[in-house]
Amino acid sequence: MGALRDLDAGQQVALLFVILFGVLGLVTAVAALLAVRERDAAGGDRHTRFKRDLRAVWIGTVAFWVAWMSGPVGATLLSGLVSFLALREYITLLRTRRSDHRSLILAFFVVLPLQYVLVGNRNFDLFSVFIPVYVFLAIPVVSALAGDPERFLERNAKIQWGIMVCVFGLSHAPALLLLEFPRYAGRGAFLLFFLVMVAAAAQIAQEAASRHLRQRPVARHIDRSFSYRAFGLGVLAGGLLGAALYWITPFKPPQALAMGMIASASGALGDFVMRALKKDAGVSNWGNAPAVTGAVGLLDRVAALCFAAPVFFHSVRWYFQLRV
Numbered sequence: 001m002g003a004l005r006d007l008d009a010g011q012q013v014a015l016l017f018v019i020l021f022g023v024l025g026l027v028t029a030v031a032a033l034l035a036v037r038e039r040d041a042a043g044g045d046r047h048t049r050f051k052r053d054l055r056a057v058w059i060g061t062v063a064f065w066v067a068w069m070s071g072p073v074g075a076t077l078l079s080g081l082v083s084f085l086a087l088r089e090y091i092t093l094l095r096t097r098r099s100d101h102r103s104l105i106l107a108f109f110v111v112l113p114l115q116y117v118l119v120g121n122r123n124f125d126l127f128s129v130f131i132p133v134y135v136f137l138a139i140p141v142v143s144a145l146a147g148d149p150e151r152f153l154e155r156n157a158k159i160q161w162g163i164m165v166c167v168f169g170l171s172h173a174p175a176l177l178l179l180e181f182p183r184y185a186g187r188g189a190f191l192l193f194f195l196v197m198v199a200a201a202a203q204i205a206q207e208a209a210s211r212h213l214r215q216r217p218v219a220r221h222i223d224r225s226f227s228y229r230a231f232g233l234g235v236l237a238g239g240l241l242g243a244a245l246y247w248i249t250p251f252k253p254p255q256a257l258a259m260g261m262i263a264s265a266s267g268a269l270g271d272f273v274m275r276a277l278k279k280d281a282g283v284s285n286w287g288n289a290p291a292v293t294g295a296v297g298l299l300d301r302v303a304a305l306c307f308a309a310p311v312f313f314h315s316v317r318w319y320f321q322l323r324v
Contacts, residue, residue, distance in 0.1 A: 016189065016190065016193060016248070017064075017065050020061055020065075021061065021065075024058060024061060028058075063078060063082075064189075064192070064193075064196075066078065072120060072174070072177060072178055073120060075174045075177050076116050076119055076120040076174045077116070078174075079116065079119075079170060079171065079173055079174040080112060080113065080116040080171075082170060082298070082302065083112055083116075083166050083167050083170045083171065084108065084112060085298050086165075086166040086170065086298050086299045086302060086306075087107065087108065087112070087162055087163070087166035087167060088108075089297050089298055089299045090162040090165070090166055090299060091104065091159075091162060093281045093283060094158050094159075094162075094281075096155070097148060097150070097155065098148075099143065099146035099147065099148030100143065100146075100155055100159065102142050102143070102145070102146055103139050103142050103143050103146075103156070103159050104159065106138070106139065106142055107139070107159060107162070107163050107167075111131065111135050111163060111167060112163075112167050114130065115127060115130060115131060115167050115168065115171050116171055116174075118130060119171050119174055119175050119178070120174075120178075122178050124175065124317070127171065127175070128314070131163060131164060131167065131168040132164070132168070135160075135163060136160055139156055139159055139160055139163070140152075140156045143155065143156050143159075165274075165303075165306045165307075166299070166306065168310065169270075169305070169306035169307060169309055169310050170302065170305065170306055170309065172309035172310040172312075172313040172314075173192060173195075173305060173309045175309075175313055176188055176191045176192045176195065176309070176312075176313055176316075177189060177191070177192060179191065179313075179316065179317065179322055180322065181250040181320065181322070182250075183250075184250045187248075187250075190248040190249055191249060191316070193248070194242065194245055194248065194249050194256075194259075194260075195263050195305070195308060195309065195312050196305065197241060197245065198238040198239070198241050198242045198245075198260040198263050198264050199238065199263055199264060199267035199304045199305060199308045200304075201237050201238050201241045201264070202234040202235055202237055202238030202263075202264030202265075202267060202268050202304075203234065203267065203268060203271065203304060204234075204237075205233055205234045205236075205237035205238070206226075206230045206231060206233065206234030206237075206268055207225070207230075209229065209230040209233040209234065210225035210226070210227060210230040211225075213227070213229055213230060216228070216229070219276075221279070222272070222275055222276045222279055223272060223275050223276075226272050226275075231265075231268055231269075234264060234268055235261050235264045235265045235268065236261070237264070238260050238261060238263065238264025238265075238267075239257045239258070239260040239261035239264060240257070240260070241260060242256045242257055242259055242260020242261070242263070242264075243256045243257040243260060245260075250320070255319075259312065259315065259316065262311060262312060262315050263308045263311070263312040264308075266307045266308045266311035266312070267304035267305065267307055267308035268304065269307065270303060270304050270306055270307020270308060271303045271304045271307075273307070274299070274300075274303040274306075
């Protein structure tokens with residue numbers, strides 16, 4: 001630990017990526033060996049699903065590395081591209097009308113770029129209210145000017161919700177890289193890594209618990225695997241992992257535990273909400289083709305982060321009273 005502390009910020013983050021790529025390389029090699037041994041159909045199906053998930057993890061890790069290497073500007077642009085693709089997946093499943101085209105153009109080519117410009121310039125106060133206040137008022141005005149009252153509220157609510165999740169939520173991920181803590185300069189990548197790890201651990205633990213515990217679904221028509229017990233175990237697992245990772249953050253162990261549980265809970269609930277939206281749309285996955293991740297849609301991969309990132313960002317900023 002003393003040797004790690006002696007490294008500067010750039011060396012510490014570089015070591016993080018060395019470890020990440022090393023672990024992924026080891027997992028990939030083991031998976032390839034197991035694939036050679038498993039010849040039965042069931043084993044082949046399991047291996048296919050695992051390969052898809054592993055490919056998605058590789059893509060996410062490489063994207064994370066590219067974002068760090070390209071600096072704040074590159075990270076912001078990359079996150080903006082992810083938001084664009086996620087919003088596109090979301091919009092393709094909506095029943096839109098010709099009169100919605102003005103609102104959609106506003107969302108994709110005005111709101112999304114402006115939101116990320118505000119993030120890149122560290123205008124955190126304005127970027128926190130730009131979409132929930134100004135955009136939410138502007139979208140129905142633009143839609144009303146099109147002169148089409150049919151399903152007006154429903155159409156505008158769906159567009160507003162897509163902007164809120166895919167643009168507002170995801171824009172908080174690069175914002176974590178720009179938060180400035182005393183004696184923690186240049187280590188924002190660890191905060192983003194912390195968020196992704198605890199949210200992913202919570203989802204994995206919740207899924208495992210739902211398979212082994214007696215199921216008492218909260219909303220069986222949305223998701224039969226979601227129960228309060230599985231949710232609580234997932235949040236606990238995320239919090240414990242957060243406490244174990246306290247040393248890469250500006251948090252003390254109790255603070256890391258609390259922040260990990262906050263991120264885990266918001267991510268799990270966000271994923272549950274997105275499942276409800278998929279049920280309403282009549283689809284099992286976002287996106288009509290596995291072109292982005294090789295498995296399910298991109299929005300399926302980042303759904304938890306869309307909810308966890310803003311809650312985590314504002315919790316950290318409020319608790320530590322960061323004004324920048």
